Amino acid sequence: MNRRSLLAASGLAVAAPFLTRPSLAQGAGITGAGATFPNPVYQKWAEAGRAATGITVNYQSVGSGAGINQIKNRTVDFGATDAPLTVAQLEEAKLLQFPSVMGSLVPIVNIPGVANEQLKLTGELLADIYLGKITKWNDPRLVELNREVSLPNLAIAPAYRADGSGTTFVWVSYLSAVSSEWKSKVGVGTSVRFPAGTGARGNEGVAGTVKNIRGAIGYVENAYAITNKLVTTQLRNKAGQFVKPTQEAFIAAATNADWSAPGFAASLIDQQGATSWPIVSPTFILLPKDPADAERSRNVMKFFDWAFRNGATLAQELEYIPLPAPVQDRIRAAWKAEVKVNGQPVWTL
Amino acid sequence: MQQAATLPLGTPMGARPRRGARASSLGDTIFRVACHAAGGFVLLLLGSIIIALFIGGLPAFQAFGIGFLWSTEWDPVTEVFGAGVSIYGTIVTAVLAILLAVPVAFGVAFYLTELSPAWLRRPIGTAVELLAAVPSIIYGMWGFFMIAPLMSQYVQPAAIDSLGELPGIGALFQGPPFGTGIFTAALILAIMILPFIAATMRDVFEQVPPVFKESAYGLGATTWEVMKGVVLPYTRISVAGGIMLGLGRALGETMAVTFVIGNANRISTSLFGPGNTIASVVALEFGESETDSLKLAALLALGFILFVLSFIVLAISRWLLRARLKG
Numbered sequence A: 001m002n003r004r005s006l007l008a009a010s011g012l013a014v015a016a017p018f019l020t021r022p023s024l025a026q027g028a029g030i031t032g033a034g035a036t037f038p039n040p041v042y043q044k045w046a047e048a049g050r051a052a053t054g055i056t057v058n059y060q061s062v063g064s065g066a067g068i069n070q071i072k073n074r075t076v077d078f079g080a081t082d083a084p085l086t087v088a089q090l091e092e093a094k095l096l097q098f099p100s101v102m103g104s105l106v107p108i109v110n111i112p113g114v115a116n117e118q119l120k121l122t123g124e125l126l127a128d129i130y131l132g133k134i135t136k137w138n139d140p141r142l143v144e145l146n147r148e149v150s151l152p153n154l155a156i157a158p159a160y161r162a163d164g165s166g167t168t169f170v171w172v173s174y175l176s177a178v179s180s181e182w183k184s185k186v187g188v189g190t191s192v193r194f195p196a197g198t199g200a201r202g203n204e205g206v207a208g209t210v211k212n213i214r215g216a217i218g219y220v221e222n223a224y225a226i227t228n229k230l231v232t233t234q235l236r237n238k239a240g241q242f243v244k245p246t247q248e249a250f251i252a253a254a255t256n257a258d259w260s261a262p263g264f265a266a267s268l269i270d271q272q273g274a275t276s277w278p279i280v281s282p283t284f285i286l287l288p289k290d291p292a293d294a295e296r297s298r299n300v301m302k303f304f305d306w307a308f309r310n311g312a313t314l315a316q317e318l319e320y321i322p323l324p325a326p327v328q329d330r331i332r333a334a335w336k337a338e339v340k341v342n343g344q345p346v347w348t349l
Numbered sequence B: 001m002q003q004a005a006t007l008p009l010g011t012p013m014g015a016r017p018r019r020g021a022r023a024s025s026l027g028d029t030i031f032r033v034a035c036h037a038a039g040g041f042v043l044l045l046l047g048s049i050i051i052a053l054f055i056g057g058l059p060a061f062q063a064f065g066i067g068f069l070w071s072t073e074w075d076p077v078t079e080v081f082g083a084g085v086s087i088y089g090t091i092v093t094a095v096l097a098i099l100l101a102v103p104v105a106f107g108v109a110f111y112l113t114e115l116s117p118a119w120l121r122r123p124i125g126t127a128v129e130l131l132a133a134v135p136s137i138i139y140g141m142w143g144f145f146m147i148a149p150l151m152s153q154y155v156q157p158a159a160i161d162s163l164g165e166l167p168g169i170g171a172l173f174q175g176p177p178f179g180t181g182i183f184t185a186a187l188i189l190a191i192m193i194l195p196f197i198a199a200t201m202r203d204v205f206e207q208v209p210p211v212f213k214e215s216a217y218g219l220g221a222t223t224w225e226v227m228k229g230v231v232l233p234y235t236r237i238s239v240a241g242g243i244m245l246g247l248g249r250a251l252g253e254t255m256a257v258t259f260v261i262g263n264a265n266r267i268s269t270s271l272f273g274p275g276n277t278i279a280s281v282v283a284l285e286f287g288e289s290e291t292d293s294l295k296l297a298a299l300l301a302l303g304f305i306l307f308v309l310s311f312i313v314l315a316i317s318r319w320l321l322r323a324r325l326k327g
Helices: A003-025 A039-053 A064-072 A087-095 A123-130 A142-144 A166-178 A182-185 A202-212 A224-228 A247-255 A293-308 A314-318 A325-338 B015-069 B084-115 B118-133 B136-165 B167-174 B182-204 B208-217 B221-254 B254-261 B279-286 B294-326
Strands: A029-034 A056-060 A078-081 A093-112 A155-162 A198-200 A216-221 A234-237 A280-288
Touching: A003 A224, A029 A064, A029 A224, A029 A293, A039 A056, A039 A293, A039 A314, A064 A078, A064 A280, A064 B279, A078 A198, A078 A234, A087 A093, A093 A155, A093 A202, A093 A224, A093 A247, A093 A293, A093 A325, A123 A142, A123 A155, A123 A166, A142 B015, A155 A166, A155 A202, A166 A216, A166 A234, A198 A202, A202 A216, A202 A224, A216 A224, A224 B221, A224 B279, A247 A280, A280 A293, A314 B279, B015 B294, B084 B182, B084 B294, B118 B182, B136 B167, B136 B182, B136 B254, B182 B221, B182 B254, B208 B221, B254 B279, B279 B294
Parallel strands: A029 A056, A029 A078, A155 A198, A155 A216
Antiparallel strands: A078 A280, A093 A216, A093 A280
């Protein structure tokens, strides 16, 4: 390539974003930013939805916190967060919050001689492990639950997400729900002060740490555990039953949830039901109630309406859990009632 | 020439050089202004970054006072933040990395300038320079997927079982063998800064006038004695400069350290224990910090501290070099 064509090419590369922007606006483009946890399913929906709805979705998984910042500054059309905002926060920023899809977390372990879905754990034990109170795999409390497994005299190495993440938020929400000591000593947040263990970056970091260290335990999203064939465990749910991390167990938790909380901030953590998996969580979309551009706001709703109606299979293929139909109806009602331009609802279907 | 052609008749010939001088003085002026602007721009940029970081971090300094510098708390849930652990981690990993890298870099440079056969100098020299060109994310991944398992399976258990039993220094080698941690981070950092130090050392060793070395050899000095008595004293300022360059890089390195340091906000006595550095905390926590939150202010304050820390390192190196120059 000679210098002139190189110059021309680089000039084109610089100009390209500016050239495509107007055409994007014409082709009904919407932008979103936030949570990394639902990113795979949002990308899949965006790809499939473009053909069906003509809406191009540009979603950037920059993290929930950054997504909240961007939607507060109105630099994107919708934000996405794993940890729900409080009603006061929503009021202040004039945002409507609704769930888009659900996911589940699973503990992963690396213990010689322990197979997938074999080890039985309870929330209290997990909390004590992460508090640094149970330090050996042959601790009497663990042995008592797992008579059929021979647990070695091996140090427990808890691994956690070092980067602030919605995954950590869901995990510590669960630990707080089942352990009062965790609740008072550590608490809930997208990043917390873990009393024991080692931190790694991202799901792949936690999975890698657990793979590397004999005796390690970690937590990842179920989708990640399945695609990477990680060794997961059983968990005891609120009904006292040990359940394996399966789609049926996740769906059971979702159907038992109470969605009437303001901002749809339903807790799916430690749900009732004999077959419910205890660590399931929705992820949320944030939409301005006073959109500057009604058309773009309507396109966001159109896109998620399409995803609710047609995206369930895609979500399940990626190990996410689609929202129950009644919840979807309530979301559509909320769109109609709360998102308005000049007093007129943007969503009229 | 056009200017010369348009000269009015009767103009003394002596004016021509003056006109020419005036034209070139215009060029000089433009050049001078441009250079001043470029120089001033650097100062302005540096100043504005420091000020922006300080203003951004001010809420954290106001909330926690001077204790922010040594408080070891970092609890995003209750919004209590302190820089103690990350400052400690930053300094310890950087100093450890220097301790590990300098002897090896010295060996590489010495080998390349004095001992290596001529045909091998170029390949090894190029390899050292290529090490510097490896992106830090590559070092991070390599450290996490290759070095950390090796550390946790072989190096750390061996060290914990042998050195960990010793009285006194034993505390430095205890704890579970995570593979990641302060020591692994320092090791990766050492490899990353090695090429900078080695390349600087090689270049300055080569600049020693051959007649000095030949005189020493002529007096019967051994290779080591020549290095110790002639080359090092002649080049010590540049060698110290190269080491400071490495230290500066080690202080601010983010990506590779984040992968292997273990990322725990605890100061552990063991070198194998997890820790964090200023840069790794900022990188990990930034995505989940909301605007106007105390956490974001604390992260910006950390950035400011790192800036000051780097400045102090630079100032100390300058001061050291000045003392040596006089001596």
